Amino acid sequence: MNLHHDGGPVVSVDEVTRTFGDVVALDHVSLEVGPGELVGLLGPNGAGKSTLLSLVSGLRRPDSGTVRLLGQDPTHPVARTTLGMTPQETGLPATLRVGEVVDFVGGHYPDPVPTPELLEQFGITELARRQTGSLSGGQKRRLAVALAMAGRPQIVLLDEPTTGLDVAGRTALWDAIRACHQAGVTVLLTSHYLEEIQALAERVVVVDHGRVLADDTLAAILERVGASRVSYSGPDGARQEHVVSDSDQFVRDLVRSGTEFTGLEIRHASLEEAFTALTAGAADGEGRETRHAPGAESGRARAGLTTEGVNR
Amino acid sequence: MTTSTPPRSAVQAMRPFWELSWLHLKYQFLETVRIPIAVFGNMFFPALSMAFFVVPQAEVAGNPQWATMAVAGLGLFAVCSASLFTYGLGVAEDRQLPFYPYLRSLPTGPGPQMVGRVLNGGIFALFGLIPLILVAVLFTEATATLPQLVAGIGTILAVSVPFVLLGLGVGYALPAKAALPVVQLILFPLAFAGGLFLPPQMFPGWLDALSMATPTRAGRDLLVQALTGVEAYSLALPLLVGWTALFAALTAWSYRRDEGRRFR
Numbered sequence: 001m002n003l004h005h006d007g008g009p010v011v012s013v014d015e016v017t018r019t020f021g022d023v024v025a026l027d028h029v030s031l032e033v034g035p036g037e038l039v040g041l042l043g044p045n046g047a048g049k050s051t052l053l054s055l056v057s058g059l060r061r062p063d064s065g066t067v068r069l070l071g072q073d074p075t076h077p078v079a080r081t082t083l084g085m086t087p088q089e090t091g092l093p094a095t096l097r098v099g100e101v102v103d104f105v106g107g108h109y110p111d112p113v114p115t116p117e118l119l120e121q122f123g124i125t126e127l128a129r130r131q132t133g134s135l136s137g138g139q140k141r142r143l144a145v146a147l148a149m150a151g152r153p154q155i156v157l158l159d160e161p162t163t164g165l166d167v168a169g170r171t172a173l174w175d176a177i178r179a180c181h182q183a184g185v186t187v188l189l190t191s192h193y194l195e196e197i198q199a200l201a202e203r204v205v206v207v208d209h210g211r212v213l214a215d216d217t218l219a220a221i222l223e224r225v226g227a228s229r230v231s232y233s234g235p236d237g238a239r240q241e242h243v244v245s246d247s248d249q250f251v252r253d254l255v256r257s258g259t260e261f262t263g264l265e266i267r268h269a270s271l272e273e274a275f276t277a278l279t280a281g282a283a284d285g286e287g288r289e290t291r292h293a294p295g296a297e298s299g300r301a302r303a304g305l306t307t308e309g310v311n312r
Numbered sequence: 313m314t315t316s317t318p319p320r321s322a323v324q325a326m327r328p329f330w331e332l333s334w335l336h337l338k339y340q341f342l343e344t345v346r347i348p349i350a351v352f353g354n355m356f357f358p359a360l361s362m363a364f365f366v367v368p369q370a371e372v373a374g375n376p377q378w379a380t381m382a383v384a385g386l387g388l389f390a391v392c393s394a395s396l397f398t399y400g401l402g403v404a405e406d407r408q409l410p411f412y413p414y415l416r417s418l419p420t421g422p423g424p425q426m427v428g429r430v431l432n433g434g435i436f437a438l439f440g441l442i443p444l445i446l447v448a449v450l451f452t453e454a455t456a457t458l459p460q461l462v463a464g465i466g467t468i469l470a471v472s473v474p475f476v477l478l479g480l481g482v483g484y485a486l487p488a489k490a491a492l493p494v495v496q497l498i499l500f501p502l503a504f505a506g507g508l509f510l511p512p513q514m515f516p517g518w519l520d521a522l523s524m525a526t527p528t529r530a531g532r533d534l535l536v537q538a539l540t541g542v543e544a545y546s547l548a549l550p551l552l553v554g555w556t557a558l559f560a561a562l563t564a565w566s567y568r569r570d571e572g573r574r575f576r
Contacts, residue, residue: 054413057416057417058416059413059416077326077418077420077421078326080417080418081326085414085417087410088410088414091412092411093339093343093411096339096342096346100339104339107327107335108418108420110325110326110327
């Protein structure tokens with residue numbers, strides 16, 4: 001999954017700690033993103049995702065540890081010529097026209113995408129003369145993602161890129177993000193929508209309480225929590241559900257045990273289930289996950305390992 | 313003040329400073345102009361003050377030197393007030409908008425944005441001086457030769473620099489709700505003590521001495537000197553330069569300390 005075609009990582013976060021007052025937003029976090037990767041950053045509200053992005057974009061400095069963008073300190077403006085980022089849609093200057101905002105943002109970069117071309121690429125050409133204050137939520141999101149691409153960046157940070165979009169709008173933006181990724185841009189993405197991470201990301205980093213709980217390929221993360229959900233109606237007609245790591249073995253055992261059942265269903269665990277299991281495991285350290293789930297058990301144990309010694 | 317040298321060679325070069333400054337000036341100007349009421353308020357406030365407070369007083373309006381001094385005082389007050397409010401309150405408000413942290417992620421230091429702000433403020437301050445000068449010329453005996461007028465406008469722009477810096481310092485240091493009362497607390501005492509409302513000739517000795525230490529008084533006397541030839545006190549220029557350096561340091565400090573919204 002790592003395409004290390006030209007040397008070092010694009011984003012390198014090393015042992016970074018950042019506190020706000022007595023709230024520890026990031027606690028000895030390390031993360032490396034290689035060229036061309038598409039990484040999904042996942043975590044509940046207040047997990048530290050936004051703080052992490054603000055450090056990578058040079059908005060804040062870490063209390064300790066180092067952050068590098070292509071080997072450079074992102075608090076130096078010159079390091080940010082390679083960075084593209086989405087503004088929050090509510091933050092666009094309401095009186096400026098769409099074309100003007102694109103010109104303004106692009107004007108900061110050494111070799112920006114010409115404004116008409118960028119507008120065309122994101123399907124907002126006909127909005128060029130509209131003031132941003134008059135755009136719909138979906139149009140604003142599109143503009144926001146377009147702005148992230150305005151400077152031909154090598155690395156793009158997308159913070160909740162499709163929040164508030166309808167299905168069509170979201171699919172269109174996903175296509176645009178995939179197109180950029182295919183063009184070789186490294187993408188670091190946060191989202192509340194697990195579905196979005198599942199659709200886009202190759203690698204998933206789960207963050208909670210300022211720590212990295214898991215960092216693996218999407219497939220491995222899904223596997224980690226036990227993989228499958230088996231349900232059937234028992235002899236008394238009551239529906240039973242089990243989360244199991246090896247659904248084949250479970251069904252074999254079920255058949256051998258001679259239990260009567262009807263309506264057998266096997267479903268793979270979604271990222272949502274993986275996420276819940278991981279973050280619940282970190283939250284209290286004691287088995288809160290579903291019973292009959294050896295896979296989830298080991299998932300918690302592994303999550304427990306990474307957090308050992310830093311529990312507050 | 314913006315670019316510290318990066319540790320390794322740049323992957324790509326940044327846009328030159330003046331180009332980025334022009335970019336910020338252009339779009340700040342556009343943003344300001346698109347809200348016409350703010351522009352009109354700023355343009356007519358000094359002229360209205362002149363019409364209400366100076367024109368009806370025959371002994372001031374009828375005396376060329378006193379009338380010119382009144383124009384200087386009100387003109388400087390307008391510029392101070394515009395600087396402190398636009399920068400103090402404007403920056404504090406901007407910092408609370410999500411677009412502001414976004415701007416900080418673009419490949420530019422704080423310099424071009426500040427240059428844009430200062431020039432944009434200067435342009436609108438000049439717009440405000442025009443109606444003031446018109447009222448003064450039409451309804452009072454205030455006079456100045458063309459070279460004096462040009463010198464006066466140059467001086468008022470130069471004198472506005474420390475106030476712009478003070479405004480920026482406050483704006484980057486405080487949230488908007490705190491910036492408003494702080495700006496008011498700074499502006500009115502400074503304007504009064506600096507002789508912008510009442511000529512300092514009317515001050516008692518102790519107030520006059522205190523007045524001479526303020527940046528407003530130093531600025532006013534330099535402006536009066538440019539417009540009428542009445543010499544400013546000898547410490548006016550060094551004092552103003554000192555205040556400017558102090559406010560520049562305050563701005564630099566508060567900008568560095570600022571990392572967007574504050575957390576507690």
